[in-house]
Amino acid sequence: MPKPLLSARYRVVVRDPKGRIKYIEEAPSKSFILNLLYWWWLCFNLNGSDVISVVNTSGQQTTQTLSQPMGWTGITGGTAPPYSGVQVGSGTSAPSASSPYLESLIVSGTGSGQLSYGTNDVTSPSLSSNPGTIQDTKTFTNNSGGTVTVGEIGLAIQANNGITDTHMAALIIHDVLSSAVSVPNGGTLTITYTMEVNT
């Protein structure tokens, strides 16, 4: 049975307001989406007019024109938008290869149904042995005043317009949790994506 060139897994941890762990889920990531291949394709074709589907800094679905000299800036480069790196949503439908978005993105904030997005903690790549690994962790805090339910998660990179220096987030991995998890008011949700390359 062949091993994938690239695979990923995720870990979800929910804590109550006192920091006690209430829920843990670990699973292999099942869904890389088309945007990943667009990313690679544009590595060879970036010509200043290419467009990719993204969410903007407000969490709205839109498109981004990629211009030289800056097309992609990883997860945390430059002025990273909140939705770069790990994203969360309330949807529970199976991901679609050609859908570049979470079904229902949870917007960063303290309003009803919202979660405050923390910063991305991207580890230094481990490349000394096979498989090579890298991790991205983000913690979401619920200051909404009520319980927030998360059903889907994803990982996004930054698509940058080099002319206007506008950074937006392009989803490359989309996973649905085994069951939706509730983040209590005052509690936190920490998600770690670990990716592996096999050589």
Place this chain on the structure above:
Amino acid sequence: MAVTLVKIAKHRRNKELEAGVYGYIKFKIIDHGKVVFRSKRQMHSLTGIWFGMLWAGQNAFKATYVAYSPNSFVILSPATCSGNGEAFWFIASTPYVGIVVGTGQNAKAPDNYTLAAPVMSSSTGLSYSPLMMSSPTVSGNISTLTMSRAFTNNGSSPITLTEAAIVVYLSNGNSTIIDMDAALAYDYISPSITLAAGQTLTITYQIQVTT
């Protein structure tokens, strides 16, 4: 004593095809207009360059890399390819971006970004045709990216190829610009493929993701 109940959901790895990114390499040799050889093999190796693409801007990404200068590859010592933010952009501005072949074999490792003995394009040896690509396609839950390049042996002697790579062009994008070519994927051509004088080899990479 109070007991805290923690719900733990663990998934076993799929015993069939593991979700992720897979790749295949197709080889086709044409001699005097006739196909004389076909082979389809599995790709085995993505490199850590992919992580550098994710990691860009977070920290300096250090790699032993390959530069072109301009008609020969130069193996350089570890250097930094990431700056204060805008790092890693990609254009097909160098002749060796895309599919590159060689006659050596490097150790397969996540931090190997070079071919052992890349063969340069030459009008009297192995000539490189332009890289051919099309936008990714979707069929059901499989998305596919395809790229290909033809290599023609213009010399009078056979050339035996033992390695192939997909090479990307990188730049740190800040004021101290460092440009480089580095292998995003590296594979042995095993068994090796010998291209006789006058023959043309087309290598096609198919990279697939599962949703």
